[in-house]
Amino acid sequence: MAGYVVRRVLWIIPVLLTVAVITFFLMYRAPGGPWSDRRRLPEATEAALNAKFGLDKPLWFNGRAASDAQARGENNLLRVGRAYLDSQFFNYLFGVARGDFGPSYQSRGTESVQSVLRREFPTSAKLGLVAITLALLIGIPLGIVGALRQGSFFDHLTLILATTGVAIPSFVVAVLAIVFFSSQLGITPIRRPEEWDGLSTAYLLPAIVLGLGPMALIARLTRSAMVDVGHQEYIRTARAKGLAEGIVARRHMLRNALLPIVTVVGPIAAELVTGSIIVESIFNVPGMGREFVTSISARDYSMIMGTTLFYAFLVVLANLLVDVSYSFLDPRIRVA
Amino acid sequence: MAKTVAVPLQPGAALTHRRQVRSLRRAAWQRFRRNRLALLSLIYIGVLVAVALSAPLLAPHNPVQSDIRAAGAFRQAAWIDDANPQRAGSWTYPLGSDSIGRDVFSRLLFGTRVSLLVGLITALCTLSIGVSVGLAAGYGGKRTDNTLMRFTDVVYAFPGLLFFIVIQIAFRDSWAGNLLNGLVLLFVTLSIVSWTNVARLVRGEVLSVKEREFIESARASGAGDRRIIFRHIFPNVLGPIIVSGAYIIPGAIAAEATLSYLGIGVRPSVALDAPFPTSWGSMILDGSKSWESQPWMLLGPSIVFASVTLAFTFVGDGLRDAIDPRQQ
Numbered sequence: 001m002a003g004y005v006v007r008r009v010l011w012i013i014p015v016l017l018t019v020a021v022i023t024f025f026l027m028y029r030a031p032g033g034p035w036s037d038r039r040r041l042p043e044a045t046e047a048a049l050n051a052k053f054g055l056d057k058p059l060w061f062n063g064r065a066a067s068d069a070q071a072r073g074e075n076n077l078l079r080v081g082r083a084y085l086d087s088q089f090f091n092y093l094f095g096v097a098r099g100d101f102g103p104s105y106q107s108r109g110t111e112s113v114q115s116v117l118r119r120e121f122p123t124s125a126k127l128g129l130v131a132i133t134l135a136l137l138i139g140i141p142l143g144i145v146g147a148l149r150q151g152s153f154f155d156h157l158t159l160i161l162a163t164t165g166v167a168i169p170s171f172v173v174a175v176l177a178i179v180f181f182s183s184q185l186g187i188t189p190i191r192r193p194e195e196w197d198g199l200s201t202a203y204l205l206p207a208i209v210l211g212l213g214p215m216a217l218i219a220r221l222t223r224s225a226m227v228d229v230g231h232q233e234y235i236r237t238a239r240a241k242g243l244a245e246g247i248v249a250r251r252h253m254l255r256n257a258l259l260p261i262v263t264v265v266g267p268i269a270a271e272l273v274t275g276s277i278i279v280e281s282i283f284n285v286p287g288m289g290r291e292f293v294t295s296i297s298a299r300d301y302s303m304i305m306g307t308t309l310f311y312a313f314l315v316v317l318a319n320l321l322v323d324v325s326y327s328f329l330d331p332r333i334r335v336a
Numbered sequence: 337m338a339k340t341v342a343v344p345l346q347p348g349a350a351l352t353h354r355r356q357v358r359s360l361r362r363a364a365w366q367r368f369r370r371n372r373l374a375l376l377s378l379i380y381i382g383v384l385v386a387v388a389l390s391a392p393l394l395a396p397h398n399p400v401q402s403d404i405r406a407a408g409a410f411r412q413a414a415w416i417d418d419a420n421p422q423r424a425g426s427w428t429y430p431l432g433s434d435s436i437g438r439d440v441f442s443r444l445l446f447g448t449r450v451s452l453l454v455g456l457i458t459a460l461c462t463l464s465i466g467v468s469v470g471l472a473a474g475y476g477g478k479r480t481d482n483t484l485m486r487f488t489d490v491v492y493a494f495p496g497l498l499f500f501i502v503i504q505i506a507f508r509d510s511w512a513g514n515l516l517n518g519l520v521l522l523f524v525t526l527s528i529v530s531w532t533n534v535a536r537l538v539r540g541e542v543l544s545v546k547e548r549e550f551i552e553s554a555r556a557s558g559a560g561d562r563r564i565i566f567r568h569i570f571p572n573v574l575g576p577i578i579v580s581g582a583y584i585i586p587g588a589i590a591a592e593a594t595l596s597y598l599g600i601g602v603r604p605s606v607a608l609d610a611p612f613p614t615s616w617g618s619m620i621l622d623g624s625k626s627w628e629s630q631p632w633m634l635l636g637p638s639i640v641f642a643s644v645t646l647a648f649t650f651v652g653d654g655l656r657d658a659i660d661p662r663q664q
Contacts, residue, residue, distance in 0.1 A: 011489070018490045029506035167649040168642045169590040171597050175624045176638055179631070274497040278594060293598070296501055308502070311495045319492070 008320050019312045024089050027304055034105035034299045062086040102302030113306040124287035128272050130203050131211035139215040143222025165216025170275045174209045174282040206283040210275045214268045225257035269318030273311045367658040374654025377647035388448040395442035399613045402436040409435050413632040431632045443614050444636055450602055450615035451589045458588035459581050461527035466534025474542025492532040500525050504600040517603045517612050526588050541573040575659040582652035586645040593617030616641040
């Protein structure tokens with residue numbers, strides 16, 4: 001078991017490395033650069049900025065620096081190797097290994113990516129947590145009632161609600177919610193930046209929109225798991241020995257039905273990541289999702305890398321937790 | 337001698353075999369038909385396919401031509417009155433007109449094409465990649481399985497939308513990004529990440545089917561790997577594949593609309609005879625900017641778009657219940 005966990009944790013490293021390589025490759029394929037977003041800079045300024053941030057170096061390998069070093073009579077293989085890897089990609093990687101995620105080019109290097117992320121992550125995390133709490137609080141009861149009153153009007157309502165949540169992407173819900181709130185209720189859901197400090201009511205509407213997808217997933221899964229468990233023989237036994245229906249549902253069905261919900265934690269994490277990009281951009285939430293979208297159009301290379309790696313890390317971590325916790329919760333599952 | 341024995345047996349064997357397959361399919365179809373919501377959704381999708389194919393015949397106006405003198409800018413939907421005669425609703429423009437006097441209803445009809453095409457082609461690409469990887473991993477040896485599944489794990493770690501955005505930005509301005517208004521790039525982008533779930537599913541199914549007796553008997557009677565994979569294993573994992581395909585379609589349609597909403601999906605076309613002038617995602621983007629002056633520019637595409645993804649999801653639910661009655 002311990003060996004399995006260690007292996008899974010170590011596996012994160014090559015996965016993130018691959019994510020980094022692919023993102024890096026794609027990012028530099030995009031036309032333009034971090035200095036071309038606003039008015040055009042003089043060429044000399046641009047060259048100076050590039051030199052300052054090492055953007056004038058080769059992307060992957062610095063063959064010239066290595067041969068220069070050799071020409072200088074450098075015989076230490078480590079130094080020659082380091083010169084060979086004096087490229088944008090490897091310098092970034094070495095920086096990450098030291099905990100330095102590079103300068104944010106949007107701020108012209110005045111702020112580092114890690115400090116931006118540290119500032120914005122709490123906002124995104126709060127939004128995500130409120131969303132997932134709402135999703136659990138609404139989704140599980142919906143699923144339970146749907147399963148216990150199968151075929152009833154309420155069951156159909158649950159099904160339609162849950163399907164709607166799964167099928168309609170968050171951007172449509174977000175846009176419609178904003179329009180509805182501002183035109184019908186006269187409330188502007190777009191808040192000022194300072195209103196996102198602490199846990200304010202500002203989070204409520206974006207969190208509902210963000211939590212709709214996970215809520216639907218949870219409701220559907222709870223319902224089908226409850227129905228599944230209902231067919232088991234131990235439920236018939238429980239009923240046969242005269243237990244009240246409420247106790248059967250609570251103690252015998254629900255406990256066993258909640259187990260599969262752990263499996264959707266992975267997909268839900270992915271859903272929240274995807275959703276947060278859209279929802280944060282539309283509601284103008286000062287979080288990482290909005291940061292990703294703005295850094296994409298600003299070609300803020302280190303910021304794109306930072307947010308992508310961070311999100312990928314979250315998804316991998318969620319999947320790892322699912323696999324590990326599942327084998328804890330259900331001893332029938334043997335870890336290979 | 338062998339001939340005389342084989343002749344009476346073969347047609348009989350073929351017949352019983354065929355009858356079995358057909359009755360399984362018929363049973364599934366009957367279960368599907370009993371699900372009224374799924375059946376209704378299927379009919380709705382059929383209607384939309386017809387609309388997509390005959391959009392030029394159905395559309396009252398050219399979806400690209402700006403007709404600002406007659407249509408007016410931001411004309412209201414037909415049933416909404418306005419003091420300004422240029423803005424008052426008229427049935428010539430059922431859903432009103434956009435900022436440069438294009439008929440919203442006609443654009444909506446043409447938008448059907450992009451959504452359906454993206455959904456279907458992406459699902460096909462996703463399934464073919466996922467099924468190939470899954471079959472190879474499940475049927476191949478331990479080493480193939482390990483290599484392929486580790487690769488799958490890596491791709492699985494990419495948060496989908498993040499990756500879509502980066503790919504679209506990277507290749508939009510290259511020659512590949514311009515094929516069919518960027519549709520081709522979208523197919524590739526959307527299927528390059530989404531196949532992992534299919535691969536995992538197929539691999540799991542193959543692993544369990546492969547150990548069953550009928551595979552052993554097929555091998556004992558001298559069937560090669562190719563025959564076993566395509567004649568014995570594939571038909572037996574087809575059910576879950578179809579079901580997952582039905583769920584990929586609404587996902588792909590939604591992803592396309594999301595990308596178009598962000599302005600990095602299908603390129604809006606200005607050619608008068610463009611087959612794919614716009615997509616619902618870009619219409620929602622346009623509508624969200626001008627909902628105060630013309631709310632139907634936002635509501636129209638939003639409603640149609642939501643109804644389509646819903647319909648595909650209902651069909652997926654119906655298929656799942658019909659093909660695999662065990663998991664309700």
